[in-house]
Amino acid sequence: MTSKDLLWKEIYNSIKREIVLNKYKINKKLDSEGEYAKQFNVNRHTIRRAFKELKNDNLIYSKRGLGVFVKTSKINYSISKNVRFTENILEENKSVRIEIKSFDIAECNLFEKKELNLNKKEKVTRINSIGYINNSPSVITFRSIPHDRFPKFINHFVKKQSVTKAFNLLNVKKIIRSKTLISAEISDKIKSNLLNIDVGKPLIKTTSINVDFNKTPIELSESYFDGSKIQILVKV
Template sequence: MTQRTPIWKAIASSIRHDIAEGIYGAGDKLPTEASLAQRFGVNRHTVRHALAELAEENLIHARRGAGVFVTTTPTDYPIGRRVRFHQNLRAAGRSPAKKVLMLETRTASTAEADALRLTVGAQVHVYEGLSLAEGRPIALFRSAFPATRCPDILEHLGENPSVTSALAKCGVHDYIRASTRVNAKLATATQALHLQIAEHAPILRTIGINVDFDGTPIEVGRTWFAGDKVTLTLSDE
């Protein structure tokens, strides 16, 4: 027997969709609980339950005596040959930042070795971090770089979290995206904690390989975008 979705979850999903579609923009006031209850044919307690989930995801916030307002709207993030985090966010009118979560050197996994064309047992430098827009987390990422090609990259990233800047200091002054794969996932407990969303909320995972202009792979990265905070768009650039 198919299990039915709780009505409050369906209401939260509907309001979330309205925000994603721009029906309610950043700073806009949502209809009152009474209006939403009438719209969905439920009582106000059910509406309150749905709004509580959206508040937990930081999509909305309540102002005492004023109502409930939209906190943010999804950020357009182009995926193309020249993927640059800071450049993409500034083009979307958002203020970008990165937070370093981990820098380490270890043996490449099988998938990393294949993507970077490394031999079994080769070392990679790994950078894990959090991408932010307007100070709010929108994505988690993990990037691996060939240790022999980029021996000092972790030191550079410790000084400046920009991958483009760190690669330039390693002699890679420009690079392009060779491939990007995108699929949908549900947030784990730790991902939800970092992204400030509910556990099992939808996220988009991308796996990208960047190469230099000789076609040699210099980075393989996985990024987990908060599904309702980012809209991935295809770009020819």
């Protein structure tokens, strides 16, 4: 391997690392060939060679006269009878973690009462969280869990960062998706800040009811997915 090969590969690996670690937003314009040439103290041909390999890896794309931009393939999020967000993303060979932004315990509202089949004034545990895929904020989720039946749910969810594992520890061995409504929304300022996207970008919204083996509702969730990163795959 020549020194020239080492140079372009070093630059290629450097830019690729920053893209994979989500240092850039999707569709973010990269520096020009000239700017990278100055940064790495090489000629433009070397930068062009690195860009070519990044395009072959489907990580960047170019617009004639405008420059080079970051490209990311979408992740399939499967909706089926089984509820497995963490496992679902891991199957896509992506890292996943959940950050709990807030939670509280309160009397159920009319929507929660209806969907979770609760009595008036029964309490729910409400949990607001962000799901990170490859360290990039990708989904906002608002959950409501029947508190009287599962008073310890939040404790297990904090430790396990998995709805399935939290319920398993509460003797719910199987969670079944009863129904999911899929719709679209435009991102407002709050959601845009949480997902690190521009205001007005499309979001995929899912509203789901999950039940236990006896078909008793145990979770109501509303999720907002970054439409530039995730696509919904419905399995029947």
